[in-house]
Amino acid sequence: MKTNLPSFLIWLCVALLGAAAVGGIALNRGEAVNALWFISAALCVYAIAYRFYAAWIAATVLCIDATRATPAERLNNGRDFMPTNRWVVFGHHFAAIAGPGPLIGPTLAAQFGYLPGTLWILVGAVLGGCVQDMVTLFFSMRRDGRSLGQMARDELGSIGGSAALIATFLIMVILIAVLGLVVVNAMKHSPWATSTVAATIPIAMLVGLYMYKLRPGRVLEGSALGVILLLLAVAGGGWIDQQAGLRELFDHPGLPLAFAIIGYGFAAAILPVWLLLAPRDYLSTFMKLGTMILLALAIIWLRPEIKMPALTQFVDGSGPIFGGKLFPFVFITIACGAISGFHALIASGTTPKLLANERDIPMIGYGGMALESFVAIMAMIAATVLDPGVYFAINSPAGVVGQTAAEAVATISAWGFPVSVEQMNLLARQMGETTLFARTGGAPSLAVGMASIFGSAFGTHLLALWYHFAIMFEALFILTTLDAGTRVGRFMLQDLLGNVWKPMGRTSWYPSVLFSSAVVVSAWGYFLYIGVIDPNGGVNILWPLFGISNQILAAIALCVATGILVKSGKLRYAWITALPLAWLIVITSTATWQKISSDDPRIGFLAAAHSLSDKLAAGVLPPDKAAVAPQLIFNMQLDAVLALFFAALLWLIVIDMLRVCARHLRGRPVPPLSEAPHHVTQLEEAWQRD
Amino acid sequence: MAKRLIKALRKLWQAIRQLSGDDGYERYLAQHDARPNVPALSRKAWFAQQQHQKWSGIKRCC
Numbered sequence: 001m002k003t004n005l006p007s008f009l010i011w012l013c014v015a016l017l018g019a020a021a022v023g024g025i026a027l028n029r030g031e032a033v034n035a036l037w038f039i040s041a042a043l044c045v046y047a048i049a050y051r052f053y054a055a056w057i058a059a060t061v062l063c064i065d066a067t068r069a070t071p072a073e074r075l076n077n078g079r080d081f082m083p084t085n086r087w088v089v090f091g092h093h094f095a096a097i098a099g100p101g102p103l104i105g106p107t108l109a110a111q112f113g114y115l116p117g118t119l120w121i122l123v124g125a126v127l128g129g130c131v132q133d134m135v136t137l138f139f140s141m142r143r144d145g146r147s148l149g150q151m152a153r154d155e156l157g158s159i160g161g162s163a164a165l166i167a168t169f170l171i172m173v174i175l176i177a178v179l180g181l182v183v184v185n186a187m188k189h190s191p192w193a194t195s196t197v198a199a200t201i202p203i204a205m206l207v208g209l210y211m212y213k214l215r216p217g218r219v220l221e222g223s224a225l226g227v228i229l230l231l232l233a234v235a236g237g238g239w240i241d242q243q244a245g246l247r248e249l250f251d252h253p254g255l256p257l258a259f260a261i262i263g264y265g266f267a268a269a270i271l272p273v274w275l276l277l278a279p280r281d282y283l284s285t286f287m288k289l290g291t292m293i294l295l296a297l298a299i300i301w302l303r304p305e306i307k308m309p310a311l312t313q314f315v316d317g318s319g320p321i322f323g324g325k326l327f328p329f330v331f332i333t334i335a336c337g338a339i340s341g342f343h344a345l346i347a348s349g350t351t352p353k354l355l356a357n358e359r360d361i362p363m364i365g366y367g368g369m370a371l372e373s374f375v376a377i378m379a380m381i382a383a384t385v386l387d388p389g390v391y392f393a394i395n396s397p398a399g400v401v402g403q404t405a406a407e408a409v410a411t412i413s414a415w416g417f418p419v420s421v422e423q424m425n426l427l428a429r430q431m432g433e434t435t436l437f438a439r440t441g442g443a444p445s446l447a448v449g450m451a452s453i454f455g456s457a458f459g460t461h462l463l464a465l466w467y468h469f470a471i472m473f474e475a476l477f478i479l480t481t482l483d484a485g486t487r488v489g490r491f492m493l494q495d496l497l498g499n500v501w502k503p504m505g506r507t508s509w510y511p512s513v514l515f516s517s518a519v520v521v522s523a524w525g526y527f528l529y530i531g532v533i534d535p536n537g538g539v540n541i542l543w544p545l546f547g548i549s550n551q552i553l554a555a556i557a558l559c560v561a562t563g564i565l566v567k568s569g570k571l572r573y574a575w576i577t578a579l580p581l582a583w584l585i586v587i588t589s590t591a592t593w594q595k596i597s598s599d600d601p602r603i604g605f606l607a608a609a610h611s612l613s614d615k616l617a618a619g620v621l622p623p624d625k626a627a628v629a630p631q632l633i634f635n636m637q638l639d640a641v642l643a644l645f646f647a648a649l650l651w652l653i654v655i656d657m658l659r660v661c662a663r664h665l666r667g668r669p670v671p672p673l674s675e676a677p678h679h680v681t682q683l684e685e686a687w688q689r690d
Numbered sequence: 691m692a693k694r695l696i697k698a699l700r701k702l703w704q705a706i707r708q709l710s711g712d713d714g715y716e717r718y719l720a721q722h723d724a725r726p727n728v729p730a731l732s733r734k735a736w737f738a739q740q741q742h743q744k745w746s747g748i749k750r751c752c
Contacts, residue, residue: 078718078721078722079739079740079743080743082721085708087705087709088708088709091709096749096750096751097751098751099750099751099752100752101751101752168748175752179752211737212734212737212738212741216733216734216736216737217712217714217715217733217734217736217737217740218712219710219711219712219714220706220707220710220712223710273741273742273744273745274737274738274741277745278741278744278745281749281750282710286710335752336751336752340751340752342751342752343751345748345751346748346749346751349747349748350747350748350749480750481750481751481752484745484748484749484750485750487745488747488748491746491747507746546752550752
């Protein structure tokens with residue numbers, strides 16, 4: 001690192017501004033904080049971490065070698081292995097890692113106030129998530145782009161490999177269920193939202209036909225056509241909402257919508273990718289990038305004030321959106337945006353096969369995650385610029401705050417977050433909805449937040465359009481994740497079943513496709529169904545479970561990385577992954593323990609099952625709730641088993657990693673490092689750059 | 691001045707095409723010239739192969 005006076009002064013200013021911004025957010029009490037402080041704090045923290053920590057890891061710990069040929073160069077086949085411009089790789093990597101997670105988690109975690117979530121997003125990203133993504137990308141690249149599961153098997157042994165595989169499959173099931181639930185809650189009794197989301201399916205197919213049949217490979221033309229149609233669909237949904245005969249067609253309660261999503265998921269998994277999944281993905285990527293840039297510009301331009309307090313009384317565990325104390329649940333709720341194990345699957349496999357030079361690793365691995373973390377900060381801002389009363393009215397399930405609007409506002413106002421029925425009705429009318437009460441899952445409240453930010457930038461008469469645009473944009477990429485996830489689950493299952501009976505492993509054999517798709521869809525469909533019939537909203541149960549599984553996947557990735565560092569003789573630097581790993585072990589073990597053993601039915605699965613079965617036996621449940629109670633009781637017990645299984649998986653791989661490290665340090669034989677041999681790069685660019 | 695603007699816009703357009711994969715087939719053909727003994731795929735076949743390949747693994751995250 002060269003240092004000279006001007007650069008030293010610039011970095012000193014960045015450090016001072018960052019410290020002032022973080023200090024301002026953290027120490028402020030009582031006065032309104034401006035959202036610009038969040039943006040400044042985030043940008044300064046990322047800049048300093050990238051310039052110093054990431055650069056230090058790259059140079060000293062990983063010893064990145066710009067003259068070493070990457071797998072993209074050595075194995076170039078013009079398809080998956082191909083040296084690619086680093087900005088293009090960055091774009092692909094970011095589009096792959098940033099899904100709905102960083103938008104939903106911070107929105108839910110805002111129930112603790114703006115401070116805990118914001119600090120965790122910043123600290124978790126720069127010390128945990130970014131490091132995980134970067135080292136996984138590096139190790140996978142040095143191993144010809146091998147997947148996390150393969151690396152776990154090669155470096156630690158078969159236990160680690162199987163644990164990674166099982167965790168990936170289960171996390172996929174829980175993730176898709178909770179995302180499906182978010183979409184259902186956004187569409188429930190909303191003809192506008194439902195018709196718009198429904199329209200995205202034929203639009204995606206039309207774009208698919210255009211890109212595949214009419215003008216093959218013309219991605220931009222097809223996407224432009226699709227984006228125009230999507231915007232028309234948002235406006236058209238408003239028109240449908242006004243038509244007496246039409247709106248009823250799209251006005252449905254949660255359960256039929258959940259079955260529609262399940263049916264859709266099955267169809268999407270068996271249809272050819274070019275028809276639905278691929279074009280939908282192009283559209284959702286463009287929409288996502290466009291909306292994120294627009295939101296960032298709107299926040300910087302408008303500088304909205306944060307209305308949520310720094311901390312709420314719900315840090316004690318009594319929160320309406322999900323039960324559980326600040327520790328460990330804020331760290332579980334915000335996985336994506338701080339540290340997300342799922343990224344390790346992208347950082348191993350796809351991205352490393354495209355890198356033209358090892359030098360691009362900090363930018364793509366560390367920088368990509370820092371950008372996702374920034375998206376999470378924006379979601380936190382969008383949630384906390386709302387009046388806290390409105391935020392809680394939208395996000396609290398009816399089972400917690402009361403069935404009627406009057407009950408809900410009375411409960412929420414009694415917490416010290418004043419809100420009135422008139423205020424909520426006016427807001428719902430402005431957003432073109434009949435009600436915004438109990439729209440759990442985070443998407444509607446994010447959409448209200450985004451609509452109010454965009455509304456004050458571009459005129460409030462468009463609020464309803466902005467709201468439904470935001471819903472459409474979220475649903476678009478939630479459904480992409482749902483399609484892609486179901487398909488991946490199908491491949492994993494086919495791979496597994498292929499060991500039992502060979503033909504099942506053939507990914508193009510139709511009976512196997514149908515069977516394995518049906519199994520995967522039923523698995524997530526079950527959790528989605530239970531989430532919809534649960535009077536507490538389902539998000540309360542599913543999101544923490546998703547967070548735990550995602551953090552456990554991260555812990556597996558960090559175990560693999562720590563094991564490799566120790567085996568490479570870098571014990572003294574192993575803390576860069578061991579430290580976030582230790583933290584993940586603490587929070588996931590605590591969270592799992594509380595989810596299983598807590599006496600509070602809002603936290604503990606078993607306590608909830610007991611409490612419900614007691615009520616059922618005493619006959620105090622109304623008939624509709626009594627009818628679904630046995631299913632809910634079974635589900636709570638299943639969730640407890642699942643949580644226990646996740647924890648067991650985590651400890652298994654941690655102990656396995658420690659065993660391998662201890663053997664290595666004592667000079668006993670361990671699986672050898674599987675790094676590919678060194679070849680000098682022939683790409684001229686590597687020598688010319690910088 | 692106008693020339694420089696047009697040049698900058700053209701560069702931007704190329705960047706957008708490359709980022710979105712719009713110019714993928716052209717890049718495939720350019721790369722293919724290096725191996726003349728294998729016949730090049732048609733635009734449609736190339737796109738089909740590319741889509742199939744892209745969606746055979748974990749490509750989208752939470």
